[in-house]
Amino acid sequence: MRRAVLLISMVFALLTNVLAQESSSENTQNTWTYTYIRAIDNQEKELIEFLVANWFAMDSMAVKQGLFNDYKLIENNDKSPDRAWDLIVAVEYYTRGTYTDIQEEWQKIRSAHKTVLINGKNFPDLGKVIKTEELVFKEKH
Numbered sequence: 364m365r366r367a368v369l370l371i372s373m374v375f376a377l378l379t380n381v382l383a384q385e386s387s388s389e390n391t392q393n394t395w396t397y398t399y400i401r402a403i404d405n406q407e408k409e410l411i412e413f414l415v416a417n418w419f420a421m422d423s424m425a426v427k428q429g430l431f432n433d434y435k436l437i438e439n440n441d442k443s444p445d446r447a448w449d450l451i452v453a454v455e456y457y458t459r460g461t462y463t464d465i466q467e468e469w470q471k472i473r474s475a476h477k478t479v480l481i482n483g484k485n486f487p488d489l490g491k492v493i494k495t496e497e498l499v500f501k502e503k504h
Contacts, residue, residue, distance in 0.1 A: 392499060393432060394456045399448040399493040407449050409481045410489040411436065416479040417486070418452060424472045430465040431456045448493050461497060 402410045414436065422434040437451040458464045478485065 392459055394459050394461050395498045395500065396454045396456065396461050397437075397496045397498060398452045398454075399495070400450045400452065400490045401447070401493050402449045402490050403488065406484075406489050409484065410450065413479070413481045413484070413486060413489050414450070414452060416481065417476070420479075421469075421472050421476050422454065424476075425465070425469065428468065428472075430468050450490075459497075459499065 400410065400414075419434060419436075422431075425431050426433065431454055433455040435453040437453055439446055439449050439451075454461075456462070456464070462469065481489065
């Protein structure tokens with residue numbers, strides 16, 4: 364009887380450990396959020412200045428606090444007038460939950476930040492978010 368209880372306890376412990384590892388690996392998989400932005404009235408230079416002075420200033424604080432891993436600015440090489448977007452702001456989160464997992468801490472950073480206007484203009488005057496995507500990069504196979 365003791366051996367049966369011991370065996371059942373060991374199997375239970377093993378299953379609990381395996382499930383915890385699977386859950387942990389799902390929650391810690393790095394996820395990128397791509398925010399596609401279109402400049403208004405060919406103000407791409409000013410839009411970039413705004414993003415650096417505001418979005419990236421806050422992103423820098425979030426990285427220092429360990430809320431997410433990295434952030435980047437990606438510029439569209441296509442300069443045709445009918446292109447869909449001009450810039451992507453890419454943020455690498457540590458989890459699949461992205462912003463929802465850091466929302467409370469992010470709001471503290473955001474409320475402490477004073478918006479820097481560029482030539483008297485705020486984000487809606489300079490750009491428009493076209494869409495946002497969440498991407499998970501797979502390991503090389």
